[in-house]
Amino acid sequence: MIREFDLPEQNRVILFGGIKGLIRDGDELRNLLLREEPEEILIGISPEELTGLQEFVKEPFEMGLSEYEMMYGVLLSIYGEVMTPPPIYTEAVIYAGERNTAIYALDIEETEFGDIYTNQIGVWDMIRHSVRKRRLMKKEFRADTPEGFVDKWNQYIERIKGFRAIEQARLESMQKNLLSRVRSSGDRKFVVVVEYEKFSGMADFLNSRA
Numbered sequence: 001m002i003r004e005f006d007l008p009e010q011n012r013v014i015l016f017g018g019i020k021g022l023i024r025d026g027d028e029l030r031n032l033l034l035r036e037e038p039e040e041i042l043i044g045i046s047p048e049e050l051t052g053l054q055e056f057v058k059e060p061f062e063m064g065l066s067e068y069e070m071m072y073g074v075l076l077s078i079y080g081e082v083m084t085p086p087p088i089y090t091e092a093v094i095y096a097g098e099r100n101t102a103i104y105a106l107d108i109e110e111t112e113f114g115d116i117y118t119n120q121i122g123v124w125d126m127i128r129h130s131v132r133k134r135r136l137m138k139k140e141f142r143a144d145t146p147e148g149f150v151d152k153w154n155q156y157i158e159r160i161k162g163f164r165a166i167e168q169a170r171l172e173s174m175q176k177n178l179l180s181r182v183r184s185s186g187d188r189k190f191v192v193v194v195e196y197e198k199f200s201g202m203a204d205f206l207n208s209r210a
Contacts, residue, residue, distance in 0.1 A: 001199050002032065005206040010187040013178075013206055014038065017199025018088035019146050021073055024080050025196075026087020033095045033191060041103040042181060043092050044174055044194035044202075050105040053085060053093045072153065079146035092193050104181055106174040106192075147196060154197050171198055175205045 001017040014036055018025030033041070043050060056063070063084060065073070073082050096103035141156075143149040158164045178192060194202050 001196065003203050003206075005209075007182060007206070007209055011182050011185065012189045013182065014189070014191045015199065015202055015206060016088075016191060016193050017196045017202075018193070019076070019150055019196045020086040020088060021076050021082040021084065022080050022146060023083050023087050026083070026091040029088050029193060030091045030095060033092070036189065036191060037099075038101065038191040039188045040181070040185065040190050041092050041096055041101055042106050042178055042190055042192045043089060043103060044106050044192075044198055045089060046107040046110055047105040048110045049089075049107070050093070050103070053089055054097070056085060057090060057093050057097060068157075075141060075153070076146060076149065079149060088193055088195070092191075104177075106177045106181075106194075108170055108173045112173075150196055167197075171201045174198065174202060178202070178205075179209070 001015075003015045005013045005015065007013060014032070016029055016032055018029055045053070055061075065084060069084075073084065076082050092103065095101065141149050141152045143152055158167060174194065182190065192202065
């Protein structure tokens with residue numbers, strides 16, 4: 001998913017939303033970057049995750065996955081070839097390294113995320129989360145497209161109020177950090193890379209400021 005915005009700060013922002021894990025979407029992003037040649041890339045992960053990805057690209061290492069991540073990957077593979085780390089992120093990092101393009105993280109820093117998690121997720125939420133994990137592989141996420149699958153997956157996970165609050169906090173952080181970066185950069189072209197499920201929220205935010 002791609003949308004373009006011209007902001008009052010004389011910046012052009014190209015918003016890309018891809019499904020985390022799908023190689024198809026990583027290929028689409030790389031084609032976009034090669035075509036647009038942005039001066040900056042803003043990516044919807046934490047600063048710590050960005051540093052980890054940059055290290056991974058230089059020298060690949062085995063990355064651990066949570067049980068939820070493994071189940072997500074297995075179910076998503078029905079719709080296309082998958083890879084970890086997510087190609088929508090690794091392709092952005094690879095391109096930035098090849099072209100010496102500035103790349104910045106938009107998501108919450110890990111220490112702040114930990115504080116939010118502690119405040120939002122109680123014991124009952126953890127119990128419900130654990131029970132859902134055991135049910136996930138038996139649940140049928142009937143969808144004709146990978147986007148439909150992701151929508152159904154997130155609707156299921158975010159039935160727990162605390163997890164909805166965390167995702168909202170992440171979205172608001174990305175919006176705030178995006179605006180701060182754009183305002184401080186002058187006349188530049190940006191490509192902003194976010195997960196599919198954050199695309200609408202980011203697009204609405206940018207549209208309100210275009």
